Amino acid sequence: MKERIYRIVEKGAHGSKGNLIFDYAIMLLIIANTFAIFLETFPSISSAYKSFFNLFEFISVIVFSIEYSLRLYVSDLTYPSSSRTKSLLKFIFSPYAIIDLIAIIPFYLPFLIKIDLRFIRILRMMRFVRLFKISRYNSSLNLIWIVIKEKKSELTVTGFLAFLILLVASFLMFHVEGNVQPEKFPNLFSSFWWAISTLTTVGYGDVYPTGVGKIIGAFISVLGIGVVALPTGIIGSGFMEKIGNKKHDSEYCPHCGKKIK
Amino acid sequence: MKERIYRIVEKGAHGSKGNLIFDYAIMLLIIANTFAIFLETFPSISSAYKSFFNLFEFISVIVFSIEYSLRLYVSDLTYPSSSRTKSLLKFIFSPYAIIDLIAIIPFYLPFLIKIDLRFIRILRMMRFVRLFKISRYNSSLNLIWIVIKEKKSELTVTGFLAFLILLVASFLMFHVEGNVQPEKFPNLFSSFWWAISTLTTVGYGDVYPTGVGKIIGAFISVLGIGVVALPTGIIGSGFMEKIGNKKHDSEYCPHCGKKIK
Amino acid sequence: MKERIYRIVEKGAHGSKGNLIFDYAIMLLIIANTFAIFLETFPSISSAYKSFFNLFEFISVIVFSIEYSLRLYVSDLTYPSSSRTKSLLKFIFSPYAIIDLIAIIPFYLPFLIKIDLRFIRILRMMRFVRLFKISRYNSSLNLIWIVIKEKKSELTVTGFLAFLILLVASFLMFHVEGNVQPEKFPNLFSSFWWAISTLTTVGYGDVYPTGVGKIIGAFISVLGIGVVALPTGIIGSGFMEKIGNKKHDSEYCPHCGKKIK
């Protein structure tokens, strides 16, 4: 019986028909949840179908709770380990199980704790994390993940350099524009917001330099190209490396004929 | 006779002089059609030369219809197949033939169906697809197509990740800015529009966060760099792979004739 | 004597001290000309130092004219050819000589032809081309030029695809927004301007879609990432290819030991 449940709820395990139906049903429910979240933000729809949305939320949480419980139940098959407790802990603290739990817990919280409902509304945002479950079903993102992980140090350094540029630029801009446009650059944080908007080449146009500040603005705009070029080059070379590795997989020494890699 | 028509209307077949003249004439007519579409949107020009535009439209459709009929007629030479019907169907459902048909059909529809003319005006947009016929004559886009197709799964995953970021960002932003700027963030769709405009670094400036929302805005702006860097790196490595494959495919020593790699 | 002038005015020929001084003097004059052009656009500076600017323009054109004449004079040494006339023509129609001539000719024109002075003012813009002469002295841009030239067909196809996207997007947007915002989308050209501003992710914010148009806007914004990713990937692979070629320069066949490339 347990084996059977395992085959159905844990994907990738056996790829049976039951497993497929289960996976698609859960995915469909996740997508429907996202739609409901979107529609609920329209005041007219939200008030007209309030009871429907409440019902849907109720059913969704029930289904997700059952799913979580089942996965918890078969965790010793998913994570074969020395003891039952170890398997349980391994499952509970696996990234996806944490996301699954956070996705259902806000529903149970209001009954437990008596706090301001507006705070709960912000907590409910977490319900959105439910979406991330879709990614569990996609194994293709593995390569992207590996490339980013392998290039982590270069990307971090690039990010750090960009952060230093942002700090220096926002500081300079604050001292140049702080007195000219005090309502746009009241403090260093406003100046930092401008710097990010410029370096990432978003350029909303809510804050922009005038006069001498344009010189700093021009420099940051130009550096913004580098801030795009560096990570792109790093990631590109990371993907190339992966391909290269795959290609050289079966290389032989020209001297002794033995396999090298 | 049929063979002769085939040589003229189906490009790449024989590259005869007649074929070249035919191709250039069709291309010229397509370009002239595009110009006409542009000019027609100026009310002053449209009303002054109304009859001319109507005549031009009439001639264009006639020519394109003849062209389509001829291609249909010689389809058994273009797609040599077991039966005439199979060749016909193969032609009719080839991507280019579908585009060609959609490009002329809106002209015939108003005589067949009696519907609101404004609806026809929207349908006539399809006439624009006529332009895509130019791409038939260009074989260089094959490489680009292959690279994109080969990297489809990585690009899809990147797109999916970007979509998740967009959903989460628009949801967070709606909860933070919904009450502060209710006229700019009335619902999650408005918030989603802001998120797209920021993540793609377009940044129109019609909607932008204030106060606490700037922190989310800053994060999305920075993630926008990754959303550009990832597909660029993936596509770049795809092109590199193609070059590598071509180079290593079958290399032989020009002196002794033995295979090197 | 002629040989001596040749050594001085034609760079790269002998790299003598006289040649270096001559080159730097010309470059300095070109930079000074650019500065003068910038300063002249300030009405206050322009009116206060009018005579100085006129004098500077006069001297500059004299110097550039002498330089051009000297190069013309030694053209038979620069382009060793069968006849003197051929050398002259080769020089006159070399890209740089054409730029040099255009850079000085607007000065002589007002004395020859009696036409509206405002038209001359636009013609004088050509004086700016003088700047391009700097590029003559830089040989590093050769690699960039070769990479772009080798990838010309892929880049052209990408550009063509982007152009088709622009056309379709601007057409769709005009039909969707033309009635909603008639002052912002009065004709297809305005719509095309919006499409370019969005696809290149510039996003000034002077024109942006509302309501249903946002869906098209979102698509174009996302496609804008592809429009950056494709040429970047193509150019990146082009540079890689060049490096690869350089590396394999001296490769030997492992079978017969003879040089392959």
Add this chain to the structure above:
Amino acid sequence: MKERIYRIVEKGAHGSKGNLIFDYAIMLLIIANTFAIFLETFPSISSAYKSFFNLFEFISVIVFSIEYSLRLYVSDLTYPSSSRTKSLLKFIFSPYAIIDLIAIIPFYLPFLIKIDLRFIRILRMMRFVRLFKISRYNSSLNLIWIVIKEKKSELTVTGFLAFLILLVASFLMFHVEGNVQPEKFPNLFSSFWWAISTLTTVGYGDVYPTGVGKIIGAFISVLGIGVVALPTGIIGSGFMEKIGNKKHDSEYCPHCGKKIK
């Protein structure tokens, strides 16, 4: 004793526990300084905690001064050289020591020279350079530095081409829009600001072309893609080259020990 101080203040030397604690303490102080700079720009915070900020500034400068003195003291161990003076000079003119000195000197200046305090405020911006000290502790940025240095000439040429495009575009735009929007394009510098904002695809929207100027604007927007694609491709190929070099540098067959490439 000297040896002991050297082991503590000069990182990377021995990696002792004392050295680690010292480094983290200095880094923490640098980060705290950055926070203080940010908070000081809020008028309310600045006036309320004025004495605290003054005290913190005093302590910070004392600590940084002691650190600098100690490094100066052990410079003969950091830079082993023929004479003590040579070691001192080597240390004083090393990039990091210059940054360290500039980071503390503004504090001592007001006591020495009697000048306008507002000028001092601008000079104090230099205090920000203190931040750059963090980069000393990061060795990962070496690869990025090497790639940029190796590709310096290609990147410079790209930058030069972009600069020429900017000059020509701003000149053309000034002549086209100068009379149409005199308040937005009063001189060539304003036009240059527009050109930078467009070519880097920032697009604030404070200045944008109308009418005929849109044609130039469209061209610059499109060229902006190239201005991003070229450096990205160059940097990407640079990273690839590094990986390639590392791989092919000295590869030996693990079985027979002979060199393969």
